[in-house]
């Protein structure tokens with residue numbers, strides 16, 4: 773099988789394999805275990821965190837060192853660390869332990885990009901959203917073999933517009949400077 777074909781299949785798999793849904797799978801866990809102390813509605817903002825008001829919750833989700841949740845990086849998400857490690861100084865919830873099933877759902881949700889609607893990156897509201905569900909962060913390689921982690925926005929002439937996870941900035945990258953496989957990935961992601 774040729775390499776581009778493999779990439780196409782990977783692309784399709786990552787498009788369709790969104791297993792965790794925030795509303796259905798994640799919100800109920802937070803509601804049951806966390807809203808008591810982290811809720812805008814209840815005016816409980818322990819540690820400054822609220823999880824029921826999504827515009828505020830969003831501010832804690834970004835790919836940088838201070839964010840509680842790093843999309844695609846459960847192992848680097850402090851939010852998960854305090855839930856998983858029973859001996860953490862600030863273990864959450866303070867007097868309880870989430871089930872391993874709930875922890876797995878939260879881990880998968882973060883792994884899949886920690887989005888609220890399963891479609892757009894939670895750090896940015898897409899104005900030109902792709903027609904299909906694409907992962908917010910994908911791996912691209914340029915012609916020199918350097919990896920670029922970014923979300924696909926659209927094709928624009930000879931450029932692919934990528935969204936950088938760190939600051940949600942959109943950058944136009946010349947298709948010709950990407951590896952052949954990444955050029956193909958961009959075209960596949962843009963296909964209707």
Ligand code: HEC
Pocket residue numbers: 802805806807808809810818819821840850851854855862864865866870
């Ligand atoms: C009984 C109240 C209570 C519940 C329930 C609770 N928290 Fe907290 N949470 C706190 C308090 C108080 C702090 C601030 C701790 C501190 O700064 O020492 C905090 C802080 C945090 C922090 C920041 C930790 C840090 O190291 O600064 C996170 C993340 C967090 N909570 C997540 C959660 C999650 C997720 C849940 C549900 C699974 C949850 N909390 C349930 C009271 C609670």
